[in-house]
Amino acid sequence: MKTLTISSVVLALANIGSTHPTPKKSTITDVDILQYALTLEHLEDKFYREGLANFTLKHFEEAGLDETFYKNLNEVSYDETTHVAFLTSALKAANATPVAECTYSFGVTSVASFIATAGILEGVGVSAYLGAAASIMNKDYLTAAGSILTVESRHSSYLRGAQKQSPFPQPFDAPLDFNEVYTLAAPFITSCPESNGKLPVKAFPMLALDPSITKVETNATITLDTKDDESNYGKHEFYAAWISVTGPTYVPAKWCGDKNKFETMVPPGFHGQSYVLITGTKDCMTDDCVVAGPAIVEVSGASGME
Ligand SMILES: *[C@@H]1O[C@H](CO)[C@@H](O)[C@H](O)[C@H]1NC(C)=O
Ligand SMILES: *[C@@H]1O[C@H](CO)[C@@H](O)[C@H](O)[C@H]1NC(C)=O
Helix, strand or coil, X not given: CCCCCHHHXXXXXXXXXXXXXXXXXXXXXXXXXXXXXXXXXXXXHHHHHHHHHHCCHHHHHHXXXXXXXXXXXXXXXXXXXXXXXHHHHHHHXXXXXXXXXXXXXXXXXXXXXXXXXXXXXXXXXXXXHHHHHCCCCCHHHHHHHHHHHHHHHHHHHHHHHHCCCCCCCCXXXXXXXXXXXXXXXXXXXXXCCHHHXXXXXXXXXXXXXXXXXXXXXXXXXXXXXXXXXXXXXXXCCEEEEECCCCCCEEEEEEECXXXXXXXXXXXXXXXXXXXXXXXXXXXXXXXXCEEEEEEEEEECCCHHHC
16 A cells, blocks of 8 residues: 655645646636536436436346435436536526537446446546636635535445445546546537537547456556547657546557557556546647547556555
8 A cells, every 4th residue: 555645745736736737717717617517417417317217126126226226316316407407597697598408329228337327427527526626716606516526426436336346446536627528528419409509628539448448457558449540640659648636647658550549558546437548748738739538447446455
């Protein structure tokens, strides 16, 4: 187990913000952040309502989950619906037109994939609220966002526990910035009403853990797939940037010829739902340096058990 000294924590905290770029505050307003949060809550809300319409208690029981779990999942669904209503009225109170629900494609085929996707969405939700916190100007909004974040975090632990994953795999959660979260949400969104307007966010080229890999451990070599086949990756050096609250850990990544695949490894210190981007420059996470990602990589185990 790693020893944490006070000075290493202070040093680490001093790095927060300087190594993980937050969006320029002048371009992202509090209303933008509320719209962004509402965009994510709509996605989660629709996801649970659709899943609970797809699957009955009987389906859950057949999948080895009991009635208590089913009831708790209905409560999770209620929470997301209530978050949507709350953010919608906050935006109306700020004289903005709240974004409406989009249409989505979740690709869920079984109770197991419903629960697995739920766990992933809750984890992204936690990292999204955490990453947005520093950009929120109004303190009342910050407290409200915090009160949603803690609930999403408990949803996440509950769903992870139900899948025999560590409910709290590490001492710090990873913040994701607006573009990183949007990159992860975009594949689920089929189309949105024209009236929603455009959020000041963009999606990077997608990146995903190669589907042939079923278990990922510390120090393992992994393959990440991207669909972007326009760039000539062969000419560059690449890095995998693993996101943490104290800034990314960069490890070399190798482009595997013409297969749109990168090979890299899992550095020590990352457990649970982890996020990794491919960058073209070491120690650089600006939009210009990001090649693809983030990919979500579930690293087994927990920090204190390493
Ligand atoms: C619900 O079922 C449809 C049809 O099988 C599927 O496309 C969709 O992804 C499912 N959604 C959820 C959240 O279970
Ligand atoms: C990972 O590799 C490092 C460096 O070789 C080593 O010190 C560490 O013990 C390894 N950790 C695990 C969990 O294998």
